Amino acid sequence: MTSDRAYHHGDLRRAVLTAALDVIRTEGPAALSLRDLARRAGVSHAAPAHHFKDRTGLLTAVAAEGYALFADTLAAAPDLRERGVAYVRFATTHPAHFQVMFQPDLYRTDDPDLLAAKDRATAELRAGVATLAPTGAPRLTGIAAWSLAHGFATLLLSGNLTDAVGDRDAEEVFREVGRLLFTPGRD
Amino acid sequence: MTSDRAYHHGDLRRAVLTAALDVIRTEGPAALSLRDLARRAGVSHAAPAHHFKDRTGLLTAVAAEGYALFADTLAAAPDLRERGVAYVRFATTHPAHFQVMFQPDLYRTDDPDLLAAKDRATAELRAGVATLAPTGAPRLTGIAAWSLAHGFATLLLSGNLTDAVGDRDAEEVFREVGRLLFTPGRD
DNA sequence: CGCGGGATCTAGTCGTTGACAAGTTCGCGG
DNA sequence: CCGCGAACTTGTCAACGACTAGATCCCGCG
Numbered sequence: 001m002t003s004d005r006a007y008h009h010g011d012l013r014r015a016v017l018t019a020a021l022d023v024i025r026t027e028g029p030a031a032l033s034l035r036d037l038a039r040r041a042g043v044s045h046a047a048p049a050h051h052f053k054d055r056t057g058l059l060t061a062v063a064a065e066g067y068a069l070f071a072d073t074l075a076a077a078p079d080l081r082e083r084g085v086a087y088v089r090f091a092t093t094h095p096a097h098f099q100v101m102f103q104p105d106l107y108r109t110d111d112p113d114l115l116a117a118k119d120r121a122t123a124e125l126r127a128g129v130a131t132l133a134p135t136g137a138p139r140l141t142g143i144a145a146w147s148l149a150h151g152f153a154t155l156l157l158s159g160n161l162t163d164a165v166g167d168r169d170a171e172e173v174f175r176e177v178g179r180l181l182f183t184p185g186r187d
Numbered sequence: 188m189t190s191d192r193a194y195h196h197g198d199l200r201r202a203v204l205t206a207a208l209d210v211i212r213t214e215g216p217a218a219l220s221l222r223d224l225a226r227r228a229g230v231s232h233a234a235p236a237h238h239f240k241d242r243t244g245l246l247t248a249v250a251a252e253g254y255a256l257f258a259d260t261l262a263a264a265p266d267l268r269e270r271g272v273a274y275v276r277f278a279t280t281h282p283a284h285f286q287v288m289f290q291p292d293l294y295r296t297d298d299p300d301l302l303a304a305k306d307r308a309t310a311e312l313r314a315g316v317a318t319l320a321p322t323g324a325p326r327l328t329g330i331a332a333w334s335l336a337h338g339f340a341t342l343l344l345s346g347n348l349t350d351a352v353g354d355r356d357a358e359e360v361f362r363e364v365g366r367l368l369f370t371p372g373r374d
Numbered sequence: 375c376g377c378g379g380g381a382t383c384t385a386g387t388c389g390t391t392g393a394c395a396a397g398t399t400c401g402c403g404g
Numbered sequence: 405c406c407g408c409g410a411a412c413t414t415g416t417c418a419a420c421g422a423c424t425a426g427a428t429c430c431c432g433c434g
Contacts, residue, residue, distance in 0.1 A: 012382080028292030030217060035420060044384045046423085051382090055421065102345050105215030137367065143339070143351055144364045148331070151338025158289050164330055177331045180324065181368045199411080222391060231413045233394085238411090242392065 013051040015041045017065070020058060024096035029059065029106055059100055060107040060114055066097030067117035074124035081178055083128035084149040088174045091153035099157065102150075145182075152177065200238040202228045204252070207245060211283035216246065216293055246287055247294040247301055253284030254304035261311035268365055270315035271336040275361045278340035286344065289337075332369070339364065 019040045023032055034055055035045045052058040070090055077086040091098045100106055107114070129142035152174050155161045165173050206227045210219055221242055222232045239245040257277055264273040278285045287293055294301070316329040339361050342348045352360050 028290070030293060033420065034422095045420090046385080047383055049422075102341070102347070103215070104345055106217060137363075139351065140360075140363055140367055143348065143360070144335070144368055147338035147342060147364065148335050148368075149338065150342055151334035151336065151340075152330070153338075154289070154341050155334060155337055158291055160289070161330065164326065173327075173330070176324075176327055177334065180327055181331055181335075220391065221393095232391090233414080234412055236393075 012041060012043060012047060016048045016051065016058070017061060020062060021096040024062070024099060029100055029103070032058070034058065056107060060111045062097060062100045063107045064111065064114040064117050066094065066101040067114065067121045069094060069097060070101070071117060071121040071124050074121065074128065077128070079131045080128045080145060081175075081182070083125075084145060084178055085171055085175060087149040088153050088156070089171055091157055092170060095157055098153065102154070148177070148181065149174075199228060199230060199234060203235045203238065203245070204248060207249060208283040211249070211286060216287055216290070219246070221245065243293070243295055247298045249284060249287045250294045251298065251301040251304050253281065253288045254301065254308045256281060256284060257288070258304060258308040258311050261308065261315065264315070266318045267315045267332060268362075268369070270312075271332060271365055272358055272362055274336040275340050275343070276358055278344055279357060282344055285340065289341075335364070335368065336361070 016037050019037045020032060023036070032055065034048045034052075037058075038045045038048050041047070048058065052061055073086050073090045074083055077083040109115075125146065126142070129138060129145065152161070156165070156170055161170070203224050206224045207219060210223070219242065221235045221239075224245075225232045225235050228234070235245065239248055260273050260277045261270055264270040296302075312333065313329070316325060316332065339348070343352070343357055348357070
């Protein structure tokens with residue numbers, strides 16, 4: 001179903017998107033080529049453009065899908081702590097999405113679909129902070145938690161934490177980090 | 188001095204590097220074109236290649252210079268807290284360097300100059316953690332501090348913290364965040 | 375049944391880029 | 405003054421993004 005149909009591909013959009021995620025994950029967004037993706041899908045070099053308009057359009061679609069998945073992942077976690085873990089888990093399970101999402105110069109930041117998905121993710125993020133934040137500074141706590149999770153996830157993906165984590169599970173390490181900083185007695 | 192010389196440019200390497208940093212800062216690493224940089228410097232399209240070999244070589248040079256500057260910045264800060272602030276300050280004052288440094292798929296990670304500079308920066312980072320870490324888990328504290336600073340800096344550069352910070356100074360906000368998480372009584 | 379229209383894909387082309395090769399100019403030491 | 409290497413130029417090729425025009429298919433409507 002995902003592959004060979006005679007003329008109409010069936011679901012070329014998804015095929016190209018999936019292939020793009022594969023390339024981004026293994027070689028980075030810079031290595032992305034519409035023509036290469038077309039070859040992988042077995043279609044002509046201009047076929048992907050019909051679904052994504054542009055190379056930028058493709059990356060915009062990746063970012064939009066990423067934010068949508070991200071919002072779902074966050075929504076599934078109960079409190080702030082688990083939401084942080086979910087943040088890190090999303091980065092490891094969807095590295096390509098994550099990588100593109102936080103490089104706004106790669107895509108169109110004014111895309112309607114993208115904005116909707118991003119707003120949803122942001123709302124989930126804020127809701128997470130609301131479950132904690134007993135001390136007077138919810139905004140500051142939010143920035144702190146977000147920075148911690150995002151920094152951990154980013155360093156993890158860029159390979160700067162491989163020796164620090166070792167052969168342990170990254171999520172478990174992050175859980176300990178969160179426990180270290182966010183449990184001085186209150187909570 | 189920086190511009191017109193007859194045949195020999197004088198310091199084309201630096202001129203190209205500076206122009207590259209300018210492009211990366213304003214349009215991102217993806218928009219980087221050797222031919223465009225050559226045009227800006229007023230030299231032929233192949234001149235930059237003589238100094239950097241490759242597009243990848245140019246980005247490797249950017250990353251190497253970035254890590255060197257980064258190590259200097261960190262070394263100038265006394266304790267862990269100030270080192271965190273210095274981390275954020277580096278990201279805001281050298282956004283192009285920072286952006287490239289933490290995208291290893293853009294450059295050659297086995298370059299000798301790069302490795303030397305990165306090792307120096309890593310050593311400074313570790314030394315910073317050594318000044319604090321009174322509780323039993325220095326490694327975990329290090330990961331926490333690094334993640335916090337790196338996450339804050341990254342989110343700041345990607346524009347995800349602009350409304351949260353508002354018109355205040357980013358460094359000052361980060362100082363408060365650090366105070367919030369790293370001062371439960373000890374220190 | 376067939377036919378028309380829109381969505382999907384193909385084929386061809388143009389300007390730009392990265393990479394490479396070979397030649398040219400410059401400066402500097404012997 | 406000469407030659408030798410570094411710095412730079414000119415020319416070229418394959419690949420890519422973007423665009424256009426046209427072919428093919430699917431689907432509903434008469």
